[in-house]
Amino acid sequence: MLADGHGRTVSQLGAAVGTRPTTLTSVLDRLERRGHITRGTRAGDRRSVLVELTDSGRAAAAVITQTLTDLENRALEGLPAEAVAGFHAVLDALVKQGS
Template sequence: MKSEIVPPSVGGALLALQRATHATLHLIATELVDLDLSPSEINALANLADGVGRTVSQLGAAVGAKPTTLTSVLDRLERRGHVTRSTRAGDRRSVLIELTDSGREAAAVITRTLADIEHRALGALPPEAVAGFHAVLNALTTEG
């Protein structure tokens, strides 16, 4: 199943990152096919799974996309009854995104599946490798 480690090349980290992302998105889509949600819908619900309401800007920052990208994603989630949009108290420009009951259920399935995939893929790796992974991701996310 698992092939040998591919030696990294200079500048290859970003290519490997994109490849791994594509691979995991395929895997996630397969395992969550019953939910009938798009990758971005899954991502948004997963980020909201902690039950904390967020503005569109906050959610965008969490997933790494601009608010305008999220408009249609949230339209579909709202239509499915998974999230509500409300005016945020104290700032009527902002829209508060919150999970509904069905959204919480979907989010729970999603986070369980993500945790399962993660455990299966990374369970045999030393904790230092996983810590290094997170350090690199953080460095890449904040570079610029």
């Protein structure tokens, strides 16, 4: 979610992953301890916490993205192009429905 380079508030991250912001606290704590994220205040709203990736967080996100891409490619390997297109259409519909 943060790999696009845009910081998000804890509320935005919670909504994106379908959980309450309070549930994310321990995950964010671990990511921060490992140096993958920073938490700061949002310009114009000191009550909101803005979460951003660090350089090591961006590197980890790139590895995760590539791993998922490789996994998807292996899973879909050998399938007809129409089946792969249908699979992507279903995924796109699920993403839009969740937004």
